[in-house]
Amino acid sequence: MTVGYLPNTATWGNASHEPPRDGLVATSDPVYLRVVEDIRRQITDGTLPPGASIPSRAQLTRKYQVGETAARHALRVLASEGLIIGRVGSGHYVRERPVLTPLHRWRYLDHPAPLAADLQSQGRRVTWDWHSEPAEAGPEIARRLRIRETTTLTKTHYVFRGDGRPLQLATSYEPMDFAPHTEEERRSLFARLFAHGIKVTEVVESVSTRVPRPAESDALDLSVGVHVLHVERTHWAGDRPVETSDIVIPGDRFRVTYSMPA
Structure with missing residues (x-):
């Protein structure tokens, strides 16, 4: 199963009764x-390939017989969808279509950093920073780990x-007893839990797409209109969630690619 990014194509339903122009079908949507x-x-x-120039606001108003406000809003929506980019003093252009790197979620599960192991196998140089801190579970993490909301966990960014x-970006939550305290202890989660007498029997991942939070956009240096994939991952030991x-x-x-043995 492959999960990819789809541009946001949501529309709004304010009424407009202008007749169709330029061969376009009349709809009940706003003119923009x-x-x-x-x-x-x-x-x-592909009529407008990557790098192609988008008509200016003045050109849009003439071609589609709409007002300048509608033309400006149309450009803003296309930019928010990640389809075009604006260049100061130059106008708007079709955004280059990125080549998506395959990310194999379950190929290196027992590695300390599965993402790094996967990309390094593809010839990429990967580094990572991390820091841990004690944190209260709160409602959502307490639900996922089946613990009290006031339980103190080790939270690692x-x-x-x-x-x-x-x-x-990744944020991990695990019981204080299991968390690594030194770089030497920061080894495979499977091995670390096994050292505590716990055998991981299942890893469950739930994937969704959403608009990034401002801090995430800054940390990942995202372009306007790019969504993120949010993976909620939980390690289980039998019927007990342990991380x-x-x-x-x-x-x-x-x-994101998942392979399943048949």
Whole structure:
């Protein structure tokens, strides 16, 4: 199963009863959406290839017979979807389509840093920073680990970089007794838990896409309009959850791949 980024194509339903122009089908959407939909179609079908210039606001008003406000809003929507980029003093251009790197979620599960192991196997140089701190579980993590909300856990933040560029964020939560306290102890989670007499029997991941939070956009250096993949991962020992993580992956850089033995 492959999970990838899909541009946001949501529309709004304010009424407009203007007749169709330039061969476009009349709809009940605001007039600026006619512009958005036509340019989006041209980008999708390759009529406007990556790097192609987008008509200026003045050109859009003439071509689609809309006001300047509608033309400006159409450009803003296309930029927010990540389809076009603006260059100061130059105008707007079709955004280059990124080549998505395959990210194999279960290939290196027992490695201290699965992402790093995966990308290094593809010839990428990966580094990461981390720091741990005690934190109260709170409602969501308490639900995932089946503990009290007031339980103190070890919360560890990770930032992974490839050739100096931020690639992934991760935040891990685990009981204080299991957490590593030295770099030497920071080995495979499987081995570390096994040293405490706990055998991991299952790893469950739930993947969703969402708009990044401002701090995530800054940390990952995301372009406007790019969504992130949010992986909620939990390690289980039988019917007991023993660790849970939130992993944030840029939707314009990776395609998440899962392989399942048959």
